[in-house]
Amino acid sequence: MQTVRAIIADDHPLFRGALKQAATALLDGGAVLEAASMDEVWALLNQHPGTELVFLDLMMPGADGFAGLSALRAHYPDVTVIMISAHEDSATIGRAMALGASAFVPKSAPLATLSEAIAAVLCGDNWLPEGMEPQDDEDIGRLRLLSRLTPQQLRVLKMIADGLLNKQIAFEMQVQETTVKQHVSAILRKLEVYNRTQAGLLYQSLQQP
Numbered sequence: 001m002q003t004v005r006a007i008i009a010d011d012h013p014l015f016r017g018a019l020k021q022a023a024t025a026l027l028d029g030g031a032v033l034e035a036a037s038m039d040e041v042w043a044l045l046n047q048h049p050g051t052e053l054v055f056l057d058l059m060m061p062g063a064d065g066f067a068g069l070s071a072l073r074a075h076y077p078d079v080t081v082i083m084i085s086a087h088e089d090s091a092t093i094g095r096a097m098a099l100g101a102s103a104f105v106p107k108s109a110p111l112a113t114l115s116e117a118i119a120a121v122l123c124g125d126n127w128l129p130e131g132m133e134p135q136d137d138e139d140i141g142r143l144r145l146l147s148r149l150t151p152q153q154l155r156v157l158k159m160i161a162d163g164l165l166n167k168q169i170a171f172e173m174q175v176q177e178t179t180v181k182q183h184v185s186a187i188l189r190k191l192e193v194y195n196r197t198q199a200g201l202l203y204q205s206l207q208q209p
Helices: 015-025 038-047 067-076 090-098 110-121 138-148 151-161 165-172 175-193 195-208
Strands: 004-009 031-035 055-057 082-087 105-106
Touching: 004 015, 004 038, 015 031, 015 055, 015 110, 031 038, 031 067, 038 055, 038 067, 038 082, 055 067, 067 082, 067 138, 082 090, 082 110, 090 105, 090 138, 105 110, 138 175, 138 195, 151 165, 151 175, 151 195, 165 175, 175 195
Parallel strands: 004 031, 004 055, 055 082, 082 105
Antiparallel strands: none
């Protein structure tokens, strides 16, 4: 089986095709696969857990805003994520980098810019286009706390944000309610909040592009 080096995750076929062509030329060997939804991203990563790069569109179907990036970083911490977005404001860039993206490439940027981003992240560096600065304020600082959560805790947090009670979460996860309570306690501690409402609001902020 051919080694998979990257996944292009975008729901626009023409943009995805151009990005794939550029990435294939820039990456020396290995396959570059395409995904048109977040579900397809999960399926490909499950099949190819050694994937090095994911080019992730912020508005990807199923990504649920920045929640997709957060979940991707929690489940596959060794996969480097380059965020691709038509949103180029400093707040969006700041949120992407705070949640674990290694680079941010505007969709308006020329493909040569993509080459710079790939070269930087393959060397282990973070990268932003020249002249672009990420916003860094208290709200974005709090988003960084989400990286402390395990995949299971992130799943519990999503259900808290959806308004589910502990017993309902236990049913969905097929675990004991005491296990859910332990997860909730750990979530509140790691996110440095005092109650479920505050935790749920922090997760909901991920869903806003």
